[in-house]
Amino acid sequence: MRVVIVDDHQLFRSGVRSELAGLVDVVADAGSVADAIAVIAAEKPDVVLLDVHMPDGGGVAVIEALRDELPAVQFLALSVSDAAEDVIAVIRAGARGYVTKTISGEELADAIARVAEGDAVFSPRLAGFVLDAFRGEPALPAGTGADPEIDQLTARELEVLRHLARGYLYKEIALRLGISVKTVEAHVGAVLRKLQLSNRHELSRWAMERRLD
Amino acid sequence: MSSSTAPPERSWRHGIPPRAKEGEVFGGVCAGLGRRFGIDPLFLRIAFVATAAAGGAGGILYLIAMVAMPADDGSAVTVRSIARGPFSGWREAVGIGLLVLSLLLTLRAFGVWTSDVLVWPLMLTGAGLALLWRQAGSRRPAVGLRTVLGVGLIVGGGIAFLSATNALGGLGHLSLAAGVVFVGTVLVFGPWWLRLSQALTAERAARIRSQERAEVAAHLHDSVLQTLALIQRRSGDPREVASLARQQERELRAWLNDAPAADAAASLAAALHAAAAEIERLHGVPVEVVVVGDCALDERTAAMAAAAREAMANAARFSDAAKIDVYAEAGDARAEVFVRDRGAGFDRAAVPADRRGLRDSIEGRMERHGGRAAIVTAPGAGTEVELTLERSAA
Numbered sequence: 001m002r003v004v005i006v007d008d009h010q011l012f013r014s015g016v017r018s019e020l021a022g023l024v025d026v027v028a029d030a031g032s033v034a035d036a037i038a039v040i041a042a043e044k045p046d047v048v049l050l051d052v053h054m055p056d057g058g059g060v061a062v063i064e065a066l067r068d069e070l071p072a073v074q075f076l077a078l079s080v081s082d083a084a085e086d087v088i089a090v091i092r093a094g095a096r097g098y099v100t101k102t103i104s105g106e107e108l109a110d111a112i113a114r115v116a117e118g119d120a121v122f123s124p125r126l127a128g129f130v131l132d133a134f135r136g137e138p139a140l141p142a143g144t145g146a147d148p149e150i151d152q153l154t155a156r157e158l159e160v161l162r163h164l165a166r167g168y169l170y171k172e173i174a175l176r177l178g179i180s181v182k183t184v185e186a187h188v189g190a191v192l193r194k195l196q197l198s199n200r201h202e203l204s205r206w207a208m209e210r211r212l213d
Numbered sequence: 214m215s216s217s218t219a220p221p222e223r224s225w226r227h228g229i230p231p232r233a234k235e236g237e238v239f240g241g242v243c244a245g246l247g248r249r250f251g252i253d254p255l256f257l258r259i260a261f262v263a264t265a266a267a268g269g270a271g272g273i274l275y276l277i278a279m280v281a282m283p284a285d286d287g288s289a290v291t292v293r294s295i296a297r298g299p300f301s302g303w304r305e306a307v308g309i310g311l312l313v314l315s316l317l318l319t320l321r322a323f324g325v326w327t328s329d330v331l332v333w334p335l336m337l338t339g340a341g342l343a344l345l346w347r348q349a350g351s352r353r354p355a356v357g358l359r360t361v362l363g364v365g366l367i368v369g370g371g372i373a374f375l376s377a378t379n380a381l382g383g384l385g386h387l388s389l390a391a392g393v394v395f396v397g398t399v400l401v402f403g404p405w406w407l408r409l410s411q412a413l414t415a416e417r418a419a420r421i422r423s424q425e426r427a428e429v430a431a432h433l434h435d436s437v438l439q440t441l442a443l444i445q446r447r448s449g450d451p452r453e454v455a456s457l458a459r460q461q462e463r464e465l466r467a468w469l470n471d472a473p474a475a476d477a478a479a480s481l482a483a484a485l486h487a488a489a490a491e492i493e494r495l496h497g498v499p500v501e502v503v504v505v506g507d508c509a510l511d512e513r514t515a516a517m518a519a520a521a522r523e524a525m526a527n528a529a530r531f532s533d534a535a536k537i538d539v540y541a542e543a544g545d546a547r548a549e550v551f552v553r554d555r556g557a558g559f560d561r562a563a564v565p566a567d568r569r570g571l572r573d574s575i576e577g578r579m580e581r582h583g584g585r586a587a588i589v590t591a592p593g594a595g596t597e598v599e600l601t602l603e604r605s606a607a
Binding site: 083102104124125127128131132135162165166167168 | 469470499501503504505506535538540542544551553555597
């Protein structure tokens, strides 16, 4: 599994590199948006660990520059930021997941493997944001182009998300709900898709706040 | 001049001759025509000036030619270029002025006209205004030839208007005179006033910025720098260092997210965050809190927060887990809190009867307030404490 680390802090890049040593193959790292775009285009890694906050547009700029050109490259956002608008913006740009920088080495390697297979990775915090965003009725009434399929989560998806927010792993969720791990993955994937496509008021608002600063 | 230029191209032989940039005196019209027809442009110039002096036809013709003929370098004086661009110089400005003048004269000759009294002073004032207000946008010092000319034109326009209406003669028109002077003053000083107010706004913004900067600096000094100093002094104790870093991180996050200074009495979410911070400080185990929704802190939800705090404390003390996850979902109808660790777990049946924490502080407390507590655990499987409170049932 080939991984590129993108973060504007040299110290953090080398820290993640050493933590991931032996678990995945870190082929390159980059410290700026422009470097990242060049390095990723050259290396074509399986997964990019992407910092949300960087000068010149941050992780969102990297994803937007590359997602059409390199659809096979998966992005996993890695951030110290807790702000919903930052996290939602990078997910909506196309990242397959979001984890916080305090994650342990093994957990990170696990998340990378999951993302490389096209699955989604939600930290408890991201799950919380999503639950917050999808609470209650969709903001847009019927007939205004709102798609209830996309603007609302199913009962099962909500249940899976709640378990993620409580800190459960996929296999633990599968055990508790009496479904297979594949089914849990499918639910999380569906939530990710809705998160990227839905026009729910909260999501738009978060995205808007991100654009304004 | 014309004879010395490069070999003629097709466009010079056919269609409208271009104005010549090379050898131009005013707009390059004479030079261009001279080059096309092989005449010395000097003769053409004399002809234009003579006809212009005797009745104005030459001037008008020249201006029409200037607009109609393309420049040989591709740039053209067109209505569009005049409207769009900053004037390249006095020559163009004079050209435009003459063009407008000829248009007005033509209109006047055809009788499409209101009165001399109105139009000419208006023209003068308008020209003066154009000069003044264009300058107001620039950052250069205001005093200059342009300004003098602009003020002169406006004053001249005013005087022309007043004298034409005989307002200067009779006292009866005093109010009109005063009005004209007032309008003139506003027009003359308007640009400076505008610039002054813009400068004031900019200054205020800069002051606010520097105040904010000072505030950020003060905050970082009190919090982050203090913690870093503490960490350096206790670098021998990794647990303490981790706990300090964690505590500082929490504070900084709350500050960055603009959360009001942790008022634990405000809401369930705030109370849970405060409890988590306290447990982290006491036991050095990170507590990750995720809250969806929120609700006010009344007697019952306060009891719930206290029970959750007890669950966190238990997890921190006994489970040996690396971290504790707290998830809360609160709304008007119900509130739920889950405290989970991935630690040792335990066998409920094996808990000594005198260990009352679980029984009293968590389950008993929830039941007294009409809620429920469920504890899911087994040796080696970690522990989860689930607290539920139906709020609408109260």
